[in-house]
Amino acid sequence: MVYASTGPSFREGMLGVAQDRGAAQDEVDAARDRRRPAADLAWHYLSRSSEPWLLVLDNADDPAAMGDETWLRSTRRGTILVTTRYGTAAAWRRAELHALDVLDLDDAVDVLRDLEVPSDTAELEELARALGCHPLALVLAGTYLSHRYLDPVTVDEFLERNQRGSGHRWSLALPPTAVEGTKISHVRADCLPALR
CATH class of the missing domain: 1.10.8 (Helicase, Ruva Protein; domain 3)
Incomplete structure (x- = not known):
């Protein structure tokens, strides 16, 4: 799970994902120091993954915290699940949205x-x-x-x-506004085979 509530937490979380998927420490350090595009590094390793994956971007209430659109990409290797209270944001225009209600x-x-x-x-x-x-x-x-x-x-x-x-x-x-309208945005490239 990547906490997407702020730019720094999102960026660090995505670099952690890259490292988890096989990125070397020097590659992560280069992205952290902005000598290499961090989004490209994360997606390079996500797209090379031999296993299907589920990436949860939690608390993405401010899409601007994720920077430009290079962070969210279509993929056939995995599924991205974005939790947000603002499901109408332009960042989610290509997403499949699922509104969640309160619990019974x-x-x-x-x-x-x-x-x-x-x-x-x-x-x-x-x-x-x-x-x-x-x-x-x-x-x-x-x-x-x-x-x-x-x-x-x-x-x-x-x-x-x-x-x-x-x-x-x-x-x-x-x-x-803190307790109303919680939404889940599920950005789908393809369903994970294991989840079918």
Whole structure:
């Protein structure tokens, strides 16, 4: 997985992909120092791969962070999966888009259980409903609640304090745009044979 939220993290992630696919350290260093086009290096090794691959570009909410269009190329060797909240961006014009909705209540509760939120099912359901069953909100709240060892906060306390306003340092008062419209863009060259 390559974190595509910023230009530097995306570039470093793609150089890591190149190295994983066989690029030598001196080739990666040359691309890192801009003595060689980094996109060409990554795609040289991706296109030579003897195995099908899945490349996940996560959190690509600002396509400009990926620089020019040389980073996203058609391929028959693998599949690129791009996660973004902005599926209408021009960068995705050739992509096959799949909008994802929020989780159903049972799945939302499972996310909270997986994060080991100390609570019973009824409270987890209440928390999931309060967060709109949105995966990002569930992970943020669940991680917060499950890692409060020295000063534990119950689900009820969390919900009560959160309803009083965003003045608390731990409040999950996310702007509506942060939890709405999550989309997955799946840029397909061909499906991986193993996934058919």
